[in-house]
Amino acid sequence: MHLDPLIIFFAFGFGYLASRVGLPPLVGYLVAGFALSTQGYTSGPIIQEIADIGVTILLFTIGLKLKIRNLLKPEVWAGASLHMLITVAIFSAGLMGLAATGMTFFAGLNLKTALLIAFALSFSSTVFAVKILEESGRSSSLNGRTAIGVLIIQDIFAVLFLTFSTGKIPSIWAIVVIGALPIARWLFMRILNRIGHGELQVLFGFFLAFVAGAWAFNIVGLKADLGALIMGMLLAPHARASDLASSLYSIKDFLLVGFFLEIGLAGLPSLATLNAALLLVMVIPIKVALFFFLFSRFRMKARTSLITTLNLANYSEFGLIVGGLAVANGWLERDWLLAIAVALSISFVIASPFNKIADTIFEKVRLLLKQFETEERHPDEEQYDAGTWQIVVLGMGRVGTGAYDYFTEKFGPVVLGIDFNADTVDTLLENGKHVGLADVSDPDFWHKLPTSGAMVRLVVLTMPNLASQLYVVKKLKERGFPGQIAAMATYDDEVDVLREAGVSTSFNVFAEAGFGLGSHICKEMDISDIKSMKPEDKA
Structure with a gap:
């Protein structure tokens, strides 16, 4: 088994074209996946492995930049929780309404299935937001910290769902792994002090993400990706955490190409599936409006609320993971998984230019949006x-x-x-x-x-x-x-x-x-x- 040169050619070609028209290259990778699917290509073991490694490294580097106290901010934990609850309620009600109309694709939906689909659609993309924030250099700003914090809370909900829905009960040894984290943190902090800045630092990053994090959590029945994320968070206070993240930056970017290709390689949708996906895209403004309203209630300025909202104005790869598990368990038809994948892809294409011109958008509707600001300012925006x-x-x-x-x-x-x-x-x-x-x-x-x-x-x-x-x-x-x-x-x-x-x-x-x-x-x-x-x- 090998990686076909044509896949690399298509990925680079479409990624380059996307960048030339002002879109993030990731949009080109998605299009490349769809183009390859028309030629009979499917997502094989190598692409899946590259995608999985890329997501694991991504979560580890997110953890390196995340401080626990940021998750305790009201706009993060309360904003993410309220948004998810309200979105699930509104979307599931809408899906049941469409089912009542007798539309072919939605016929036969029951409340349990509608809630499951709505839950999958309530997530926003971690991969997309991190890429946008890194390209704009705003990862450490209030809007960057808030967006990443909200995504982490969403990811925690996803991990809890995956854990409980699989029926897998963590091993008794999970207590030992969790209890050993403070000791591991003490040890890894000191190793990082002495590791240098060369290839050994990169290898140490892979060790932390895949061995100390993902593998250690997986063998005791905990989610592997959660282990990578937590391992990054443990080392985030270290003075060289940003250097470690930077050393993995280019490798992570290359590996994530596989993730976006894998989505596109799921295949072209039927007309009915495409129509359903377009309907799902049409309700994204509900997510956007709700995010903006909640952030502004937590004393964030109109501009910060808008830019943070646009970072989250899409569907998520975790929605696909949730949907894939539901299909595997027989709770959901496979056509729904493809519809969510297409809606995800379209949401990326639409959200990318909106994030590029976020300041221009704000200037045009500035007076309208500022009416939603509270009199009291967020501490970081005094x-x-x-x-x-x-x-x-x-x-x-x-x-x-x-x-x-x-x-x-x-x-x-x-x-x-x-x-x-x-x-x-x-x-x-x-x-x-x-x-x-x-x-x-x-x-x-x-x-x-x-x-x-x-x-x-x-x-x-x-x-x-x-x-x-x-x-x-x-x-x-x-x-x-x-x-x-x-x-x-x-x-x-x-x-x-x-x-x-x-x-x-x-x-x-x-x-x-x-x-x-x-x-x-x-x-x-x-x-x-x-x-x-x-x-x-x-x-």
């Missing part, structure tokens, strides 16, 4: 005071913090750092830095800035996402910012793009790191015995 700073650093990661320290040492306390990660801001505040919690991609942030008399002379952009940098430059230009703008880039072609957009100076941060190293060596070390030589002398 009013931001622009102050009278002369230099502002947007993005307080390692590069941003380094720039902040340099300018502070050179000019004194005239520098303000801004970041949308509450944990980063708290840590920097504890270290005595002047840092504000704000989301510069939020239009409200720009509306709160003073229009005249601003003291800021220099804005330094150190966000890793090019689209976010271009958005900030556009907003500064629209507001007639009189100062200068500097930006970092991670690729040479981005330097040109930023300069064309109006940035005063831009540089490749990795190239500059080499110059900085050389300068540091000359400053800190006595290398006066090295004689200078001109090129013509060497010749």
Whole structure:
């Protein structure tokens, strides 16, 4: 058994075309799966194995970025629970209504089956949301943390359903595995301190996800994917958890191609199945409206509520897993599984461009949506005071913090750092830095800035996402910012793009790191015995 080169060709070809028209490549992978199914291809053992490995790694990396306290936020656990309960109630009632009309595909549905289908449709896609958030660089923002938290709560419900519906009772040894987690965490934390940054770190990540997590849980009757997720969560507080997640990033992306191909390879639907899938897609606005209403009730601003909602405006791969189990147990007809798969695929295609233009959508309906805001603000969205700073650093990661320290040492306390990660801001505040919690991609942030008399002379952009940098430059230009703008880039072609957009100076941060190293060596070390030589002398 081997992986047919044609599968790779189709996956790359359609993924590339999707990216060229502004859609995430995952949409192209879905289309590639459908195209291959027309040529007689089906999802074989290799594709299924790649898909399973990809999802396991995905859940592990999600866990690495997730802190337990984020799940305890009311907008997360209560929002996810209320949304699921209300969605199941509304969707099951709608399905029973369609069954009463005598429509062929829905005929014969009973309440139990309707509840099961509604439960499968209540989930949103973890794979889709994580990809969107990673591409936008917003995983650590309030909307990113909330979306991922809601998905984790949903995943927990799914795991509980799968556990109880299979009738498998966890082994008595499950107590031992659960009880050993604190010891395992202590041990793995120390190994991570000494593992380095090379291939051994990648292998350690696979060990944690598949052996310490998935395999250990599976052998005692617990869900394997839950084990991978929990193992990631245990190591999330470690200072190098993000490095570990980054080392698995590209591998995870490649493996997840198999997941999306597998959905498409389920085959093309019949006309009746396609009609049913389209009906399922047409009710997604109900999920969207409900998410937005609930998030706004938990004091999130209209824009944050909308963007978080759009991250969740689709159906889920876990719905397919639930549906697959129901089919295997004879509770559901196989046509329903295909209908859910098609609806899932269409929901991805529709949701992708909406997530791309989320800010544009908000600007067009801003006044309408802001009517749903509560007077009291979420703690992470309190009013931001622009102050009278002369230099502002947007993005307080390692590069941003380094720039902040340099300018502070050179000019004194005239520098303000801004970041949308509450944990980063708290840590920097504890270290005595002047840092504000704000989301510069939020239009409200720009509306709160003073229009005249601003003291800021220099804005330094150190966000890793090019689209976010271009958005900030556009907003500064629209507001007639009189100062200068500097930006970092991670690729040479981005330097040109930023300069064309109006940035005063831009540089490749990795190239500059080499110059900085050389300068540091000359400053800190006595290398006066090295004689200078001109090129013509060497010749």
